[in-house]
Amino acid sequence: MALSSTIFQFAVQLADVDRGVYESLELRVAQHPSETPAFMLTRLLAYCLEYREGIAFTEGVSAGDEPAILVRDLTGQITGWIEVGQPDADRIHRGSKVAADMAIYTHRDPAQVIAQCAGKRIHRAESIPLYSFERGFPESLAKTLQRRNSLSLSVTERQLYLDLNGQAFETLLSEQGLAQSAQ
Template identity: 65%
Template structure:
């Protein structure tokens, strides 16, 4: 956990019909002082949408150093999924795709601008990297509903997200993009 981080708790009821994942989660999320609420909301959503055995937030909360925002490791400690949040640069994505069986990016930023920054750059197995974006108004509204202690219900069906966060009801479509 980073020094000076603010700890947020999330009691999550997850019903991801698309993947057949139904879980109740208790998450302690460290928000680094440089991390925006929008980034943290995107990071929590990415964690829930990627939930599988061995998933964990990185130590500092934001993508720093050698780790992405979220990692999935198998029982031997081998990285099986490299999950970036926000707007990672092409080199970082290239490294992550080489180190893990699969890589994904979840962003609350303009996906067209993000994809343009990667155009023409070398990214290992770029055709296999999943890039998902959320509508910025959805993320901003969720960020406004944040408190230090959060109750959250997240349902996903046919790519549509239904989120109830501390009494605020929101919905959006998850958009998927291809790296050119």
């Protein structure tokens, strides 16, 4: 018998000063049995940091050819493709061809993602940002995770100030590009 996903609820107060986005969100996030809490929290943070009209979680690891997060316009056209973790070069290449905007968020060492893409053909690699958090950040968040969560996220000059269930956290969101690894 297959294990089912665990559902987490998040009441999110988002204040992204960098982009001028201020929202109150009620999110239900499914953690697939093969996902770590750090991966699931990276998906949640990526959703918040990329938040705009038309954004949605996909079936993720359950749907092999979709990214973790998609953005669609009013016609249903895919405009944003957001990968999480350590996607392979083929997924990045395909996503970059499908959507005008592409981003990768990783909870791992970004050098691993870049190394995995080294020498591979990736469409528009020079325009794909790779975002990462300070080492151990998602893992420390996971220690305070509950089934029902209160999350306040403020972003100023790529510095994240986060309150999860009454505990304060802070990290810098680093950005690197894939251009050095692609042909």
